[in-house]
Amino acid sequence: MKGTHLGEFQEIVLLTILVLDDDAYGVTIKREINQRVKRSISRGALHTALTRLEEKGFITSKQGETNPERGGRPKRYYTVSNRGIEALQEAKELRDQLWSQIPKLKLQQPYTG
Amino acid sequence: MPESYPSPPALYARLFRRLCKDELFEEIHGDLLEEFYTNYEEFGRRKARTIYKKEIIRLMRPSVIKRSQKFKNQLNNTYMFRNYTKVAFRSLAKNKLFTFINITGLAIGMSVGLLIVNLVFDALKFDQFHTKKDRIYRVLTTPKRTGFRWDETATAPSLLGTKMREELPAVEEVVRIRRRFSGRIKKDDGSLFTQGIYADANFFNVFSFDLTQGNPAQALSNPFSIVLTETLAETLMPGENMMGRLLTIPERGEFLVTGIVADPPVHSHMKFEAIVSFSTVKPLEQQGSIFNASEDWEDFGTSYVYFLLQDAQSLDRVQAWLDKAGQEIYEPYENLTTTFATQNIAAIVPGKDLNNQIGAELIPLPIIILSAVAMMIVLSACFNYTNLSIARAMRRAKEIGVRKMVGSSKRQIFNQFTVETVVVTVTAVFFSAMLFTVIKPLFITSIPRIDLIMQFETPPVLYIYFLIFAVVIGLMAGLFPALFFSRIKPLAALRSGSSVKLFSRVNVRKALIVVQFSISILFLITMNVVSKQYRYSMAYEMGFDKENVLNISLNGNDATRLRTELEKIPEISKISASSMLLGTGASNRTMLKNPDTNDSLFTNFISATPHFLDLHSLELVAGDIYQSRQPDESLNKMVVNQEFVRFHGYESPQDILGATFYVNTNLVTITGVVKDFNFQYLEEPIHPLMIFESAGNYSFLNLAIQGQDYIATLDKIEQAWEKVDEDAELQARFLDAELEEVNGFLLVFVRVFGFLGFIAASIACLGLLGMAVFNAESRIKEIGVRKAVGASVGHLIYLLSRSFIKLIALSGIFGGLIAYFLLQKVILAQTYYHVNVGILEVLSAAMVLFGLAILAVGSQTWKAARANPVDSLRYE
Numbered sequence A: 001m002k003g004t005h006l007g008e009f010q011e012i013v014l015l016t017i018l019v020l021d022d023d024a025y026g027v028t029i030k031r032e033i034n035q036r037v038k039r040s041i042s043r044g045a046l047h048t049a050l051t052r053l054e055e056k057g058f059i060t061s062k063q064g065e066t067n068p069e070r071g072g073r074p075k076r077y078y079t080v081s082n083r084g085i086e087a088l089q090e091a092k093e094l095r096d097q098l099w100s101q102i103p104k105l106k107l108q109q110p111y112t113g
Numbered sequence B: 001m002p003e004s005y006p007s008p009p010a011l012y013a014r015l016f017r018r019l020c021k022d023e024l025f026e027e028i029h030g031d032l033l034e035e036f037y038t039n040y041e042e043f044g045r046r047k048a049r050t051i052y053k054k055e056i057i058r059l060m061r062p063s064v065i066k067r068s069q070k071f072k073n074q075l076n077n078t079y080m081f082r083n084y085t086k087v088a089f090r091s092l093a094k095n096k097l098f099t100f101i102n103i104t105g106l107a108i109g110m111s112v113g114l115l116i117v118n119l120v121f122d123a124l125k126f127d128q129f130h131t132k133k134d135r136i137y138r139v140l141t142t143p144k145r146t147g148f149r150w151d152e153t154a155t156a157p158s159l160l161g162t163k164m165r166e167e168l169p170a171v172e173e174v175v176r177i178r179r180r181f182s183g184r185i186k187k188d189d190g191s192l193f194t195q196g197i198y199a200d201a202n203f204f205n206v207f208s209f210d211l212t213q214g215n216p217a218q219a220l221s222n223p224f225s226i227v228l229t230e231t232l233a234e235t236l237m238p239g240e241n242m243m244g245r246l247l248t249i250p251e252r253g254e255f256l257v258t259g260i261v262a263d264p265p266v267h268s269h270m271k272f273e274a275i276v277s278f279s280t281v282k283p284l285e286q287q288g289s290i291f292n293a294s295e296d297w298e299d300f301g302t303s304y305v306y307f308l309l310q311d312a313q314s315l316d317r318v319q320a321w322l323d324k325a326g327q328e329i330y331e332p333y334e335n336l337t338t339t340f341a342t343q344n345i346a347a348i349v350p351g352k353d354l355n356n357q358i359g360a361e362l363i364p365l366p367i368i369i370l371s372a373v374a375m376m377i378v379l380s381a382c383f384n385y386t387n388l389s390i391a392r393a394m395r396r397a398k399e400i401g402v403r404k405m406v407g408s409s410k411r412q413i414f415n416q417f418t419v420e421t422v423v424v425t426v427t428a429v430f431f432s433a434m435l436f437t438v439i440k441p442l443f444i445t446s447i448p449r450i451d452l453i454m455q456f457e458t459p460p461v462l463y464i465y466f467l468i469f470a471v472v473i474g475l476m477a478g479l480f481p482a483l484f485f486s487r488i489k490p491l492a493a494l495r496s497g498s499s500v501k502l503f504s505r506v507n508v509r510k511a512l513i514v515v516q517f518s519i520s521i522l523f524l525i526t527m528n529v530v531s532k533q534y535r536y537s538m539a540y541e542m543g544f545d546k547e548n549v550l551n552i553s554l555n556g557n558d559a560t561r562l563r564t565e566l567e568k569i570p571e572i573s574k575i576s577a578s579s580m581l582l583g584t585g586a587s588n589r590t591m592l593k594n595p596d597t598n599d600s601l602f603t604n605f606i607s608a609t610p611h612f613l614d615l616h617s618l619e620l621v622a623g624d625i626y627q628s629r630q631p632d633e634s635l636n637k638m639v640v641n642q643e644f645v646r647f648h649g650y651e652s653p654q655d656i657l658g659a660t661f662y663v664n665t666n667l668v669t670i671t672g673v674v675k676d677f678n679f680q681y682l683e684e685p686i687h688p689l690m691i692f693e694s695a696g697n698y699s700f701l702n703l704a705i706q707g708q709d710y711i712a713t714l715d716k717i718e719q720a721w722e723k724v725d726e727d728a729e730l731q732a733r734f735l736d737a738e739l740e741e742v743n744g745f746l747l748v749f750v751r752v753f754g755f756l757g758f759i760a761a762s763i764a765c766l767g768l769l770g771m772a773v774f775n776a777e778s779r780i781k782e783i784g785v786r787k788a789v790g791a792s793v794g795h796l797i798y799l800l801s802r803s804f805i806k807l808i809a810l811s812g813i814f815g816g817l818i819a820y821f822l823l824q825k826v827i828l829a830q831t832y833y834h835v836n837v838g839i840l841e842v843l844s845a846a847m848v849l850f851g852l853a854i855l856a857v858g859s860q861t862w863k864a865a866r867a868n869p870v871d872s873l874r875y876e
Helices: A008-023 A026-036 A043-056 A082-100 B010-019 B022-043 B045-058 B077-094 B096-123 B158-167 B230-236 B278-286 B312-329 B364-391 B393-406 B410-446 B460-486 B490-494 B499-539 B559-566 B611-615 B642-647 B710-724 B735-742 B744-778 B780-789 B793-830 B839-866 B869-873
Strands: A059-067 A073-080 B136-145 B171-187 B190-199 B211-213 B225-229 B246-249 B253-261 B274-277 B303-309 B336-344 B549-553 B572-578 B588-593 B600-607 B620-623 B637-641 B660-663 B666-674 B689-692 B700-705 B732-734
Touching (some): A008 A043, A008 A073, A008 A082, A026 A043, A043 A059, A043 A082, A043 B022, A073 B022, B010 B045, B022 B045, B096 B364, B096 B410, B096 B460, B096 B744, B136 B312, B171 B274, B171 B278, B190 B230, B190 B278, B225 B230, B253 B278, B274 B278, B303 B312, B312 B336, B364 B460, B364 B744, B410 B460, B410 B744, B499 B793, B499 B839, B549 B735, B559 B572, B559 B700, B559 B710, B611 B700, B637 B642, B642 B666, B666 B689, B700 B710, B732 B735, B744 B780, B744 B839, B780 B869
Parallel strands (some): B225 B253, B600 B689, B637 B666
Antiparallel strands (some): B136 B303, B171 B246, B171 B303, B211 B253, B225 B274, B549 B700, B549 B732, B588 B600, B588 B660, B660 B666
16 A cells, blocks of 8 residues: 555644645644644654655645745645545545444553452 | 844754755745744744754755765665675675685684784773873883993882972872882781782872772871782681781781772783882881882882873973973982983883883784784785686676676676675684684683783674774775776677786786785794794803703792701702892893992892802803802902903903902902803893802802702702791792793794794685686686697696796795895894894795695696696587
8 A cells, every 4th residue: 555555644734734724834734733733743754744745646735925034935835635635534434434333432441450 | 124034053054055955945944944033033042043953953854855966876776785795695606616715815814813903902901991091190210321221211219209299280199109019928827928019198099999998098008008909818818808907027017908909900000919008118118128219319220100190281391390300300410310201001001111110011013013914914815805806807707798788887896896895704704703712712822921911801892893894804805806897898898809808907916926925935934033043042052051950039038048958958069049040131230330440330240159150160261269258248259251351441351350349339359250151141242240249139049950860859959948938839940941931932933923924825825726726727728729739738737837936936035035134134133142044944934835835736737737628629
């Protein structure tokens, strides 16, 4: 399944891009993940994930406007492609399916013996 | 306002610009800057910068970093290396003989290399255990007296230490150490002889010897305190705590045990069994039981001055102070100036050749020689590899041609051959590690007493060095062939019959063979010459009788008492007591003053009882031997040698009789002249010598033994010894055995060089064998044709081995010349009485090597010359 597998972090990134809608670029994606998922990720880690997702065709990107707040450098906006949405849905379905097949959910008693 | 934006850390920004892929930089750096500004406002400058730096570092990942142009061409590096390794194994398996020769040669060569690496590693470990080693120095002294050889000594006047402590603030601590504490410690059943040093109270503060019991600051402060080593404490009273006990040492006093110290490590330049407080020196001097030296600026031989610098930079100031002090102190002395120098504790062993060393001595020269020799042997093994690889070029040229046609670059061919070499060397290093474990104990046992200064531990980290060593060797050996192969022109290689062109490198190969054989012959000649020197030294007519003279070490016992006991033994015809043994290299010197001219100079002397001369069959050429002195009589008569007569300008021995000289403060008359003899070791020419009697200065009894039954006589001597000293073992040796041991180091030399010569020769012959095989194989068709046309076997052998014989003859000449100059001018020149490098030693070494070479070449040539031409020409 190499090539189309959706990793856990990549899934979070995809969802975050969807949440951010039109305003999804490096800084906002990173901030969003840091706030919502409560984990501190580096720009480098995010870059790797974005590159992989783009390689797999799950997201597309386009160059945006420049901004003095960025030292005059252009932004790159990311949008989730249809394949990306499909992949997200597949992943969700797989989980739902698994959830629905659990016979009876109970929390394990902590082992005391 | 963009101008007012703060700037991110410039270095990191630039680094990122440099390393980031161009197409990514704009976007990512934009993000980083935006974030940086936000953070700047939120957390302030410092935190923002820290976060920025962290981000940059985390961005250093393959997907972001630019690839260099070089890397782009080798995207499939790992695959290629896998392929190189595969090809390397295949080609090695195909040429089993070459592989065997290469691996064996390299393994033998490297095992010697490993041995030397181990040795050097060991020698460099000396005194590294002192935690303050960077700041610990000692003072070296060069006393310069007119008319006397100047030697630098490790010792210094102890007064200098005191002065230094008072006047020099750049020095944190001064430790005065006096050598030669000795005495017999009384114990319940008898007594135990022990030796050690006297040291100042701050000894344990400066040196990192491990005081296991006692207070390091206090242990050596009071007079008559003694610190014992664990071994000594254990021998004195096994299993008991020695702390706080009183030890009685006759003629010295009662000593309180104030500490127990771990035995000094093997890698300490200082060795001791016990340490006595330096404050004990004064009382002992006053009671007259040790030599009075501590108040004497002319005492250059009993004490050491070590000091601890405040900081490592202040050494210049100390040296300046020492220069000035040396001038001021010795101003009032006639005929004497003194200079002081300093030496760091880590530079003592291996280090300068100094007089009066406190313990282990190791001058760097033998280590350098051994390293050079090991390097030569390893190089020789490398040459084999290089040579055989190039020789194989003809066969592999086609392979390389095809590779190049298909598109491999120079670099790839180079890599392939380098990988092949590394495979060979790494295999060889495993074999050499095995060999190493075999030759290491052999080496250690062949050098007597090496265990005193060498531990020969092989710590695991050394194996890592070995592996690095091997890979470096491999790269060295493989570099030339790899370069050579990578340059082969594909067209020339693939065109049939043109491969002869490849042999433009043939001269390099010849040169390498000549170097190898020259090295081997050098070692063999060295072995021959040194063993000749050994035989010469042993047979040298020293001018005295060394047969049947038995010497007994007095070990502090009373000479007269032992003598009266020994006189009862009928087999002992003569007995004398003396301060030293003849011909062993020991020498005593004292001040001699001419009363007429007032010139004074140090002169060799032997103090001995009158019988010493006739016991050693020393011949008098004029006058008579002095008579035994009466107890109340002061020193007033002596015998001198002929050299003394010549040196002091007398015409004939008769003239000097009755002349008087001051020996120290005594006016002494010359009563006789003895014929010159080699009283020192053969390194030195015969110097002027005085022989006189001075009781209390005797260390040995010399006995002339009659009859053949030595064992029975020795038994009787032993019984007599036991009456005088019930504890210590009798130490008795015949003079000729003693001299044999003195010359023993030459035998070690012979053994080591014989071993190295053997190894160098076998590596060289292995290489030659490979070349002969190759030569015969590549000329097989030529031989076939020649034979078919009618050449005889003899002619073919001549044809095939001619070039090799020439090379070996050439190496014989080279090696012989180098050996001649090296031995005659450098090694042998160190000894006054030495042999010369003779034609016989050179020829016999050459013959041995020649024989081996003929064997290696001949076996292959013989096979090739006898082969049936039909077999080789069948396919034409």
